[in-house]
Amino acid sequence: MKIGIIGIGHIGKTLATTLSAAGHDVKVANARGPETIGADVLSTGARAVTAQDATVDVDVVILSIPLAGIRKVAPLIRAVSDKTVVIDTSNYYPMRDGTLDAIEAGQVESLWVAEQLGRPIVKAWNAIGSGSLAEKGSPSGTPGRIAVPVAADREEDRRVGMRLVEETGFDAFDAGSLAESWRQQPGAPGYCTDLTREEMPGALAVAERARLPKRRDLVVAVVQERVGDGKTNPDAAFGVRVARAICR
Template sequence: MKIGILGTGHIGKTLVKELSAAGHDVKVANSRGPETIDAELLTAGARAVTTQEALRDVEVVILSIPLNAIPKIAPLVADLPDETVVIDTSNYYPFRDTKIDAIEAGQVESLWVAEQLGRPIAKAWNAIGSASLGRKGKPKGDAGRIAIPVAADRNRDREVAMALVEDTGLDAVHSGTLADSWRQQPGAPVYCTDLMHDEIEGALSAAERARLPARRDLGVAVMQERLGDGTTNPDEEWGVRLVRAINM
């Protein structure tokens, strides 16, 4: 597929590598310009382009940018054809994104994103840590392959997002509509806990909406105390153990 990826953070970089290696035609952009994109990201065939170029003549757009940057790119996304699948990977973290009143009041993060963009989206790759995404992918059918939830309202959005998740070495599990996607937000049992396919449904069902913010913030506090700067991601073992202890 022709894919445009916006963002070269922890998740964005890994998606560029994995989807390029899987044979997709990938263009990648960041907010600083194509000349700032590490050439190592492009070794599997991806091309570094401007944001406008990344959104031109593509079938899928993946947004891997901080949630508070969504409104800034909304005018560009508004020009995409309706059939273009837009997949959002973001999560809301008040310490990073500044407080967003609607989400603080209870709006589901994915619905807020869809509202800002003025179009349907799919939600995927938000519920796995970047270290696990980069190091734990396995071929389809291998024992121990991690599964992650995918939420969407439209059938095509769901089908395309799930197929691409599979191409990144993970099992995709449809978690429901965007309105239900709070079950895969930070603080939920399915969030960054590296579960197998047959464990996902139970984890989604066990989510308690009112408890998510406190669990999210507790995890952040522990990671900041341990890692220091609040931007360094934990490795795939320690981080998973911590989040499982808090979220499950």
């Protein structure tokens, strides 16, 4: 498939290298221009382009940017074909993104994103930590393979999203509609806890919507105390231990 990725932070970089290594034609873009994209991001065949170019003549666009940046890229996404699958990996962290009244009032994050973009989306790779995504992928059928929930409203979008998750080394778990994707938001038992396909249904089922923001903020506080600067991601094992202790 032809894939455009906007955003090459911790998640976007791994998606660029794994999906291009899997044989896809991958274009990557960031906010600063193609000349600023490092050779490590392009090491398996991805090509550096502008954000606009990343949305042209592609089957899939992956948005791997902070949720606060969704509105900035919305004009580009509104211009792509309705047949193009748009996958969003973002999560709402008010200490980073600023306060968004609609989400604070209870709107599901994925539905807020879809509303800003003016089109259906797929929610995927938001519920796995960047360290686990980079380090813990494994072939299909591997015992204990980590599952990644995928939510979408359109069946073809869901099929494509699940296929790509599998190709990044994880079991794609059908998490239902975007309206139910709050179950894979920060603070939920299935968020960044590295569960298997067998464990994921129970974790999604027991999620308690009203408790997610407080649990999310507790995890952030523990991680920031550990890493100090508020920007550095914890190592995969530490992040999973904290999420499991607080959110499950």
